Amino acid sequence: YNEFTGQCFCLSTLNNQHHLIIPNQKCTKIIFNNNNEKKNFTTIYRTGFIDFGNHLEKRRSIQNHNQTIIVFFLTVGGRKNLRQIKRLVRAIYLRQHYYLIHVDSRENYLYEELLRLSKRISNIHLTNKRYPTTWGASTLLTAHLDAFKQIFNELKWNFSFILNLSETDFPLKPIQVLTTFLSMYTSYNFLRSHSREPYKFIKSQGLFHTFIHCNDYMYRIDSRSLI
Missing domain, CATH: 3.90.550.10 (Spore Coat Polysaccharide Biosynthesis Protein SpsA; Chain A)
Structure with missing residues (x-):
């Protein structure tokens, strides 16, 4: 049961059919005594998450x-x-x-x-x-x-x-x-961040190696630890 949408979604592994029932109706009403169907019963609980929204849009000043x-x-x-x-x-x-x-x-x-x-x-x-x-x-x-x-x-x-x-x-x-x-955003800085996987980004940028610049060329001379 998805509390955000108010809908219940059940999957039957026996006949591979999907059943989408109306809001506020409990999943138990369409789940039978078959054990295979009960294994696919999942409940999504509300975590207290509040939509952050576009605060940049709200704070903009017209200039x-x-x-x-x-x-x-x-x-x-x-x-x-x-x-x-x-x-x-x-x-x-x-x-x-x-x-x-x-x-x-x-x-x-x-x-x-x-x-x-x-x-x-x-x-x-x-x-x-x-x-x-x-x-x-x-x-x-x-x-x-x-x-x-x-x-x-x-x-x-x-x-x-x-x-x-x-x-x-x-x-x-x-x-x-x-x-x-x-x-509209003269008091803001816009910076592009790296990906969501910092370790892969650090590794791909060669930060685990030591380089030296000489004669218009970058030489990798050794490995290093960041910690």
Whole structure:
């Protein structure tokens, strides 16, 4: 008997038939003296669980979306990706937002092309420092930290959110939709967590190993214990 739905569901193993009876009717009325049928009798009890609901929706505060400013931080690389990067910038561009781009230090052609773009558009800038941003390398974190320092200490932008992207990202909805949504939650941070199995996540990220970054390459040198 399911107290949440008020329905009783019984399965007979003899003829493999399902019996769904009306609410408030007890299962014992349709369970016979057959032992095989009694084995499949299950009761679901109320545990005191209360639906949490969408508290984010309840606490939202309406704000003019024109006052919500987003800083898009792009880490890009690869000479062949120039066309895709320009396509991404066109898709997420609004005059009210800011765009800071870090170009891999090994990609001089890409840097020169994006430098021309930044000179034509006032709210697009390139980072002062460049690193070889190998995926999984410590330089990827360093590039982000230096970019944030540049935003706060040099550019001094007044903004509501920072979104970090790569050239392989692309929006599924117009940038106006994202801006309007974020304008309702300017006092919130949106962070993406890992999966529901922390141990598998930690193992897949290589946290049980020690790495060293040398000559633009990450070397695994030993195992380590996190405890």
